[in-house]
Amino acid sequence: MQLTRVDINCHRKRVTLPVTLVLGLGELERPGKGRPAKSTPNGHFRLVSAKATARYMHFGKQERASSVQRGDPVRLRLGISYLPRKSKEHELHRYYDALSRTWGAQHWWPAETQFEVIVGAYLTQNTAWTNVERALENLRAANALSIEAIRKMRLSRLGRLIRPSGYFRQKAARLKTFVAYLDKQYGGTLDRMFSAPTDKLREELLSLNGVGPETADSILLYAGNHPVFVVDAYTRRILERHEIAPSNTDYETIRELFQRALEPEAQRLAGPNKNSIPQLEAGIRGAAHRPSAMSTASRTAVAQVYNEMHSLIVGVGKHYCGKSQPKCDGCPLQAFLPRAKG
Secondary structure, X not given: OOEEEEEEEEEEOOEEEEEEEEEEOOOOOOOOOOOOOOEOOOOOEOOOOOOOOOOOOOOOOHHHHHHOOOOOHHHHHHOOOOOOOOOHHHHHHHHHXXXXXXXXXXXXXXXXXXXXXXXXXXXXXOOOHHHHHHHHHHHHHOOOOOHHHXXXXXXXXXXXXOHHHOOHHHHHXXXXXXXXXXXXXXXXXXXXXXXXXXXXXXXXXHOOOOOOHHHHHHHHHHHOOOOOOOOOHHHHHHHHHOOOOOOOXXXXXXXXXXXXXXXXXXXXXHOOOOOOOOOOOOOOOOOOOOOOOOOOOXXXXXXXXXXXXXXXXXXXXXXXXXXXXXXXOOOOOHHHOOOOOO
């Protein structure tokens, strides 16, 4: 008997739940003289036949959805073989849908100017964002959060101002290097820099001291509205635990995987039937910030989707997918976890 699996998203109370309908092709008659399959009081389909094979099944609760895997007693008892999930791209697209419907818009990057985004991208290396905020506040208080101010400021003073972010001597030197690059290549103008082709600009940024792929892509996406997805440690951790990609997968492979996965969402957002990302107020909001000039700035649909997905992943990492102790209960992605290892 051939089996077909159809995945549907069911949204109840802002939670996206995976739904599985298992249909036995060639045996599609419904019980009871063609009457529709009966449903449970909450509207979820239940097993309509206890004979040999299941024809209609719907698991609507997270605990049941997560248990329907290889070796599941129900599947073994009914003789149902394991049905593998769809492509990695499809799975990641479902993650985006679940997270965005649960947490809404995240309002990244929290900054008032493009240059503040760039400074933040440097300062956040190897430290928590709360430390970056303290360093940025020092720069604001000194009226030093501008290209001109960083250009003129002595290296030692700049280091003192950004000390809360850690590795302050290295980061001060790297900020000076960026401003020197901007002056030499683009006359000190960010508009000119960001008008360069994405691939060319990305290569130039990666050539600067202290700029790796994550920093370069953060600058490109959040400050420059360039369509590049940002991969960080949270991304790798989630992909590994969900058995989508091992943690040692190279950066470019992961970036390209997400960009393929999010292409349909970007097309939808750019289309005539687009729906805005929900604005939610209560409860855990992932990694959401208050709206800022940069987070509400006009951007392309694809850049907006990359923006939201990266920030939603950070929310999962901060609240649930910890480095040493994951807290899966309550996570919007819990229902997508693979079967427990025996």
